[in-house]
Amino acid sequence: MERYHYGQLRFWEMFPGLVIWGTFLLAIVLSFAKPLWVIIFIIVFDLLWLYRVIYFNLFVVIAWLKYRKTLKIDWQQKLEGLEGASTKFHLVFLPTYKESYEIIETTLTSLQQNSFPANRMMIVLGGEEGDREQFEVVAKRAQEQFGSVFKKMIITLHPKGLPGEMSGKGSNLNWMGHQTEIVLQKEFPEIKDEDMIVSAFDVDTIAHAQYFSYLTYLYCTIPDPTHSSFQPIALFSNNIWTASAPVRIGAFGTTFWLFGELARSERLWTFSSHSMPWKMLRDVGFWQKDIVSEDSRIFMQAFLHYHGDYRVTPMFLPVSMDAVTGTTYTESLVALYKQMRRWAWGVEHLPFLIDGFRRDKLIPWQKKFHYIFNHLEGMFTWATAPIIMFLLGWLPLWVAKGQTNAIIQAAPFTLEQLMRLAMIGIFLSASMSLTLLPRRPEHLRPHAWIMMLLQWALLPITFIAFGSLPAVDAQTRLMLGKYLGFNVTKKVASRK
Numbered sequence: 001m002e003r004y005h006y007g008q009l010r011f012w013e014m015f016p017g018l019v020i021w022g023t024f025l026l027a028i029v030l031s032f033a034k035p036l037w038v039i040i041f042i043i044v045f046d047l048l049w050l051y052r053v054i055y056f057n058l059f060v061v062i063a064w065l066k067y068r069k070t071l072k073i074d075w076q077q078k079l080e081g082l083e084g085a086s087t088k089f090h091l092v093f094l095p096t097y098k099e100s101y102e103i104i105e106t107t108l109t110s111l112q113q114n115s116f117p118a119n120r121m122m123i124v125l126g127g128e129e130g131d132r133e134q135f136e137v138v139a140k141r142a143q144e145q146f147g148s149v150f151k152k153m154i155i156t157l158h159p160k161g162l163p164g165e166m167s168g169k170g171s172n173l174n175w176m177g178h179q180t181e182i183v184l185q186k187e188f189p190e191i192k193d194e195d196m197i198v199s200a201f202d203v204d205t206i207a208h209a210q211y212f213s214y215l216t217y218l219y220c221t222i223p224d225p226t227h228s229s230f231q232p233i234a235l236f237s238n239n240i241w242t243a244s245a246p247v248r249i250g251a252f253g254t255t256f257w258l259f260g261e262l263a264r265s266e267r268l269w270t271f272s273s274h275s276m277p278w279k280m281l282r283d284v285g286f287w288q289k290d291i292v293s294e295d296s297r298i299f300m301q302a303f304l305h306y307h308g309d310y311r312v313t314p315m316f317l318p319v320s321m322d323a324v325t326g327t328t329y330t331e332s333l334v335a336l337y338k339q340m341r342r343w344a345w346g347v348e349h350l351p352f353l354i355d356g357f358r359r360d361k362l363i364p365w366q367k368k369f370h371y372i373f374n375h376l377e378g379m380f381t382w383a384t385a386p387i388i389m390f391l392l393g394w395l396p397l398w399v400a401k402g403q404t405n406a407i408i409q410a411a412p413f414t415l416e417q418l419m420r421l422a423m424i425g426i427f428l429s430a431s432m433s434l435t436l437l438p439r440r441p442e443h444l445r446p447h448a449w450i451m452m453l454l455q456w457a458l459l460p461i462t463f464i465a466f467g468s469l470p471a472v473d474a475q476t477r478l479m480l481g482k483y484l485g486f487n488v489t490k491k492v493a494s495r496k
Contacts, residue, residue, distance in 0.1 A: 003356070004352050012351035016350060016379055017475040027395070031396040040407065053424070054102050059259070060428070061428075063260065070161070088120070088197060090197050091196055093124045095176060103203060114209055115209055116212035124176050128160060152183070156176050198277070204322045214496070228312065229299055232275075233315070236255070241437075241448065247332065247336050248286045248452070270296055270299040300356070303371075307360055332481070344471040346378070353372055357371075377390075386468040451487050
């Protein structure tokens, strides 16, 4: 079936950017022309934001409590005697580009040590032709060290310059999927598609020790499991103790956002490292190979393929990855900005959704509206809310300074109080972040955890610099037709 590609639906590519820039322009113009109107709007906006903070944090706490409860369960034990569990196999896709063997070895070792039997796990290590020399070395070492540990280790090398592709993780995963399909049909024809569960991980992903047992339990107990993806909690904590403060706030902020989404599964899309049915992947033709945001796009591919009969099941166990890094503090901040911009490039899904929903007459219009509204509202809020609250919100107060209107006179005090109340969310995030930290490295002093609390004072700055600005950047690029390529997140060689 034909589908949307960049440039084919220019209005819907431009729409998000036009809305945010229209909002900024209108706010500036009205701040001078009708400052009272804007002041009233800002007060109402901040009231709604306070409500949203309280509402959001309620779901974060619910998800956090489920997470703490799930950690205490022996999921491998729960598989004993469970109908269908003994026939399930796991495929773990690890696309890689210029990664050191130390990172790959750490990930494979964690998979070997997982509670689920390694002889029912297959690993697919996928390199890029542009990194052929280094990849062949690390792949050979991985095969020698782990080839006999798992049921099968499949090595793939993604060719350069294939037609219709964008260089990046999505095109590599697409190649890995097709090559794995050939191997499975040839060597393991007895394994049914319905019995194979795929996990697409970043190469630095360390899954919780009970992850695959828990995933198997969910797959065997939820209704219609081949019509569901599975989203774990994403922790960017492998190197969190040595990351810079803005990077740590960005990492925890992403985790808390995902906590809130996991507690509202009707809003949930797949993100970063996650799992899905092999049958679904074959049905949709694997990952789309000409986009940046393949982790969330694969969910929408399935949603459209099954005419809306597809969902995401939340997993309340974590997978941990590296926070972005650089050789210098400045490089770390640049890497963080680029990572946030790449995630914000998820705005590219809007024209894809519009096109897919227009073609599909079987999906109820309520579902179509739900997904389009949530996507648009989320991207708009991401780009505009911090700038409106912390920058543009004070412009009309400056313009109207000296006026005797009671609302104008009371506005600074009102906004200050609303901001203080909203700080509740910051205190809650700071407290919860301590429970998500890995063990402190021995070379760091015991009082290092104090900085983990004090860093949250930087939130208003990081909220704009690494929240709004990357989102505005991404939506503006899409509006102008300057499509974003895939940026590889730099990984650290050591997490100690």
